[in-house]
Amino acid sequence: MAGITSIGVYIPIYRLNREEIGKVWGGRGGGGAKAVAGYDEDTVTMAVAAAIDCLNRGGNEADGLFLATTSAPYREKMSAGIVASAADFKDECQAADFTDSLRAGAAALKAACDAVKAGSAKNVMVVAADTRLGAAKGTFEQTLGDGAVAITVGKNSVIAEIENSYSLFSEFTDVWRTSEDKFPKSAEGRFVDDVGYLPIMQAVIEGLLKKAKLEIKDFSKIVYYANDVRQHAGLTRRLKLDKEKVQDPLFSDIGNTGAAAGLLMLAAALEKAKPNDRILYVGYGDGADAFALKVTDEIKKFQKSPVVSNKLTGKINITYGQYLTWRGMVPVEASTLPERSAISLQSRWRERKTILALYGVKCKKCGAPQMNQLGQNVRVCVQCQTKDQFEPYKFADKKAKLFTYSVDQLMPTLNPPGVNGVVDFEGGGRLIVEFTDCEIDKLKVDMVMEMTFRKMFDTKSIINYFWKAKPVE
Amino acid sequence: MDGIKNKVAIVGMGCSKFGERWDKGVEDLIVEAAYEAFEDAGIGPKDVQAAWIGTVFSGVSAITLSPLQLQYIPMTRVENMCATGSEAMRAASYAVAAGVCDIALAVGVEKLKDSGATGVKGPSIVGDNQDGSSGIGPGYSAPASFAYLATRYFHDFGIKPEEGKRLLAQIAVKNHHNGSLNPKAHFQNELTIDQVVNAPIIAWPLGLYDCCGVSDGASVAVITRADMAKKFRPDPIYIKALQITVGARQGAMLQDYDFTHMEENVRGSKLAYAEAGIKDPRKELSCAEVHDCFSIHEMIVYEDLGFAKRGRAREDIEAGTFTLKGELPVNTDGGLKCFGHPLGASGLRMMYEVYKQLQGKAGPRQVKNPRLGLTHNLGGNAGTGVCSCNIVGNEK
Numbered sequence: 001m002a003g004i005t006s007i008g009v010y011i012p013i014y015r016l017n018r019e020e021i022g023k024v025w026g027g028r029g030g031g032g033a034k035a036v037a038g039y040d041e042d043t044v045t046m047a048v049a050a051a052i053d054c055l056n057r058g059g060n061e062a063d064g065l066f067l068a069t070t071s072a073p074y075r076e077k078m079s080a081g082i083v084a085s086a087a088d089f090k091d092e093c094q095a096a097d098f099t100d101s102l103r104a105g106a107a108a109l110k111a112a113c114d115a116v117k118a119g120s121a122k123n124v125m126v127v128a129a130d131t132r133l134g135a136a137k138g139t140f141e142q143t144l145g146d147g148a149v150a151i152t153v154g155k156n157s158v159i160a161e162i163e164n165s166y167s168l169f170s171e172f173t174d175v176w177r178t179s180e181d182k183f184p185k186s187a188e189g190r191f192v193d194d195v196g197y198l199p200i201m202q203a204v205i206e207g208l209l210k211k212a213k214l215e216i217k218d219f220s221k222i223v224y225y226a227n228d229v230r231q232h233a234g235l236t237r238r239l240k241l242d243k244e245k246v247q248d249p250l251f252s253d254i255g256n257t258g259a260a261a262g263l264l265m266l267a268a269a270l271e272k273a274k275p276n277d278r279i280l281y282v283g284y285g286d287g288a289d290a291f292a293l294k295v296t297d298e299i300k301k302f303q304k305s306p307v308v309s310n311k312l313t314g315k316i317n318i319t320y321g322q323y324l325t326w327r328g329m330v331p332v333e334a335s336t337l338p339e340r341s342a343i344s345l346q347s348r349w350r351e352r353k354t355i356l357a358l359y360g361v362k363c364k365k366c367g368a369p370q371m372n373q374l375g376q377n378v379r380v381c382v383q384c385q386t387k388d389q390f391e392p393y394k395f396a397d398k399k400a401k402l403f404t405y406s407v408d409q410l411m412p413t414l415n416p417p418g419v420n421g422v423v424d425f426e427g428g429g430r431l432i433v434e435f436t437d438c439e440i441d442k443l444k445v446d447m448v449m450e451m452t453f454r455k456m457f458d459t460k461s462i463i464n465y466f467w468k469a470k471p472v473e
Numbered sequence: 474m475d476g477i478k479n480k481v482a483i484v485g486m487g488c489s490k491f492g493e494r495w496d497k498g499v500e501d502l503i504v505e506a507a508y509e510a511f512e513d514a515g516i517g518p519k520d521v522q523a524a525w526i527g528t529v530f531s532g533v534s535a536i537t538l539s540p541l542q543l544q545y546i547p548m549t550r551v552e553n554m555c556a557t558g559s560e561a562m563r564a565a566s567y568a569v570a571a572g573v574c575d576i577a578l579a580v581g582v583e584k585l586k587d588s589g590a591t592g593v594k595g596p597s598i599v600g601d602n603q604d605g606s607s608g609i610g611p612g613y614s615a616p617a618s619f620a621y622l623a624t625r626y627f628h629d630f631g632i633k634p635e636e637g638k639r640l641l642a643q644i645a646v647k648n649h650h651n652g653s654l655n656p657k658a659h660f661q662n663e664l665t666i667d668q669v670v671n672a673p674i675i676a677w678p679l680g681l682y683d684c685c686g687v688s689d690g691a692s693v694a695v696i697t698r699a700d701m702a703k704k705f706r707p708d709p710i711y712i713k714a715l716q717i718t719v720g721a722r723q724g725a726m727l728q729d730y731d732f733t734h735m736e737e738n739v740r741g742s743k744l745a746y747a748e749a750g751i752k753d754p755r756k757e758l759s760c761a762e763v764h765d766c767f768s769i770h771e772m773i774v775y776e777d778l779g780f781a782k783r784g785r786a787r788e789d790i791e792a793g794t795f796t797l798k799g800e801l802p803v804n805t806d807g808g809l810k811c812f813g814h815p816l817g818a819s820g821l822r823m824m825y826e827v828y829k830q831l832q833g834k835a836g837p838r839q840v841k842n843p844r845l846g847l848t849h850n851l852g853g854n855a856g857t858g859v860c861s862c863n864i865v866g867n868e869k
Contacts, residue, residue, distance in 0.1 A: 340612070368727065370726050370727075371726060373722050373725065373726065382721065382722065382723055382726045382727060383727060403625065403728075403732065404621040404622075404624045404625035404628070404732045405621065405624055406613070406616075406617035406618075406620030406621055406624060406676045406677055406678075406679075407674070407676065407677035408613055408614050408616070408617035408620070408676045408677075409673075409674060409675050409676060410614035410616060410617070410675060410676065411612050411613055411614055411617065412612055413612070417677075418612065418613070418614075418617075420612075420613040420617055421621060421624075422621055422725075422732065422856070424728045428728065429726070429728070430725065430726055430727060430728050430730075432613070432618075432725050432856065434612065434613070445624065445625070445628045456612070457612050
């Protein structure tokens, strides 16, 4: 039976308190906070972090990677391929983007499940991530948050079987962005609820129950997407659901994470689930996909460490000014330093293993791991000067010790001051690298760092991804 | 292999005023320094048989750097990061030593202030090259890369950052005192320890006055055969050693590099001492011009070049060993701190000071009984550098 085999989650460490937004606009801010992707993060980098978390938590290496998002960094160019490369998937992997719908996460899960059931893939990883941007002073600015979740679907070591599913589509315009829009728009609230969201959700749930020959009381947890807290509570009322059984939508802690939101709630539900529990999960957006899941004994292994609950509280509260700057909502004064060279696609292509998956080489003769430098491949060993006797060596998954660093007022960054330094990898090798996600006062020599896939300086052409170091949480 | 010692001599030098020379172009800086050198050597441009022109950013090929109107002679532009000026002198000296010409010109020039920026552009950002970057180099600034040395030096030798900053401040104060006595310096103001320590941070732990300025300037040397030198002047300065040592990024790639020294400095100075026949540099050298791009680097250079014991530069700084009246005066002209660092010009600007010191013509900055002097540049960053180390003397 096909089902979920592992889950990984990534929520940025930055929080913008809704109160802070309210203060700026002189209105009520609402409670809680929204998770905000760092200045160097986007949908792809968060997806990579979730995918790696999923693999670290026992996710099988997949032969498919489906990325679900409404905020892909490229309008034309696949994002799933970038995620697969950075998470170091083999080339023989079906990478595909599921985009343009808030239901993309559920749609990708359905497709993954079908592929595994049909035997066209052994394991498929579904990664859902979103960084939707609300217009300033608006409702979406308050409600939207950033996050990512990765779920592997397979047949071995299943933690929750996907017993059944049922889908409906509905051409209904409630939340939308045209290809020209930067921010989402919404139709009038009661129209959306009364004609769209509530009846569709009710129909899809009833359809699933009928198809699966189950009753709502057979489920110990009910997990479903809604656009906001009010809409979420509205469905609980309409279906007279037991509030205890309804999964908290996490909106207060991190906001609505769009295509990732429903699957993040499902991850939270599985974190608490018991063997043989049934979970109902419904994704929504231009229709709905409903799934009946049954938890297995394998869940105990999965629950050895928390997957979501430890990531709900932010580490760093940011100001509204930082938020506007990071998201490019206000033009800020450019650095007075000379601009950097343009990006060379040719050089990046030659160095793709280094740039995307942080590979260096290890000398077969003396054993020294070494990182490629200056966009040039190592050809002669830096330690023993032997030519071309190397095997590939991955640095991305190695912990590293901070050897030395500086807090750099001159480094161009959207989050000044820049921080950079030297890290020494466990097992050998060294890198001079930018640091990110760090509290400057807590930096010290010898602290343990890990590598994280991020956006580098703005190139005004392609999205310039590479790796940075961040303190281990 | 018998090296360059006593084969060639400097018989004339010139140095432009350094600073923000808004009204002067590259051509003006070269002419200003070269005609001072011609006059000093008692020659004219027509006597020059070959020239090497060092610049990092201010020209490509000597055909873009020909304001002197030298007529159809061999001319080459050279570049080796911060060692570029010294590289030009090395090329000119080698040509004379090889006997292919008798009078060669070494020019170092840089017009940094035309960039419209306050920093230094281009290859100072690791990972970039002129034809397009792979975009992966960390965007650290040059001050940050040298700040790595300070962070680690303080850590390894148990110096609290606040103590360390006061210690480094003494270097800035010393160099500014020397620069205040030098009309060619960009900055001619004295500083106090408190001013240095309280200045804005540029790259923690380095503050504004731990960093050298950004300036325009040029310096020129006339090189000839040692056996012909006295035909030009009674007090030629003989070249004893010219060394360039380039690292292969070992320090940036391997964990055994400690970020409390620069291996290129150690290797380069050892080669130079061997070539010049110097056993105890601290005793034998009369003065030294070293690469104080950042105060921490001057401190590390004291140890790397054998002026101070490893880990104990602090004692010498506190004892005033490297002040004008100290045992081994360092950066008597004010150093990069007061001249700024027009990359191509700096090496020859340093040589200009040593040349004047050894001739006894350094005025209020004159050191006692000069015999041998050293110049030193370090290009690149901590862990990946190019070092030049040169020694000259006033006796053959």
